[in-house]
Amino acid sequence: MVNVAVLGARGRMGAEAARAVQAADKLDLVAELDVDNRLEELVEAGAEVVVDFTHPEAVMDNLRFCVEHGIHAVVGTTGFTDERLDQVRGWLADAPGVGVLIAPNFSVGAVLMMRFAEQAARFFPSVEVVELHHPLKADAPSGTAGRTAELISAARRRAGMGNVPDATTQEVDGARGARVGDVHVHSVRLSGLVAHQEVLFGGQDETLTIRHDSLARTSFMPGVVLGARTVVERPGLTVGLEHYLDLD
Ligand SMILES: NC(=O)C1=CN([C@@H]2O[C@H](COP(=O)(O)OP(=O)(O)OC[C@H]3O[C@@H](n4cnc5c(N)ncnc54)[C@H](O)[C@@H]3O)[C@@H](O)[C@H]2O)C=CC1
């Protein structure tokens, strides 16, 4: 059995993750903590793995505490920049046995959507990403959209592609979305939605749209459970659930 604690357990994802851990074989839910709790309670509960679904402003302190106390971490919270990832690598250098998985999206379908988009990128001069989420989401663009755009940009660079075609010279602020690398990313916030994304590619007289829909937060749970079971065997920093899915 692996002792698992959930941070952000009163939130939308944390509550779902606690239920999933409780129902999973070989995982034991030992603590459900939220903003009013002390991080020391993780140690008191004997947590070996922490699942973090909190807030971009809270996650770095949580992660640092876990690494310093030899607790593996499965992190779904978004807001990770290259600088933040480097900081985590620095902490892990002093804790060589500890594993950290940071995954912008735990849904297997979303991971495949990102992989397919990365594969398609070099064949299409035009690309845009549209992500659509519930209106209670704190960050825009979503972590998934940011990661998708980075993967596409890197694939375009490797293929020696130039800028995406775009004649816009006059623009109302924000009309062309945010730019992540080469890619314009558009964020929709709409009641009734959970988490959705379209990657639109355009070439000569054809388009390709890759769309993924998370229709409920249970869609993320097989990935969270896989993460909690696997992270104890994967020391160091892993970014993206694809590395636990044996995709290649
Ligand atoms: N990687 C993935 O597959 C997914 C990631 N997310 C990300 O997870 C994060 C949380 O999303 P939701 O659950 O929708 O948000 P939420 O607002 O429903 O829940 C966040 C919870 O964290 C708690 N919290 C805040 N600071 C804390 C701290 N310092 N210590 C302990 N608890 C703290 C809040 O009180 C709240 O209960 C967001 O960054 C979101 O983008 C959401 C869905 C899927």
Ligand SMILES: O=C(O)C1=N[C@H](C(=O)O)C[C@H](O)C1
């Ligand atoms: O906040 C959410 O809901 C989600 N956040 C993650 C993200 O920012 O990519 C994953 C998923 O899109 C749901």
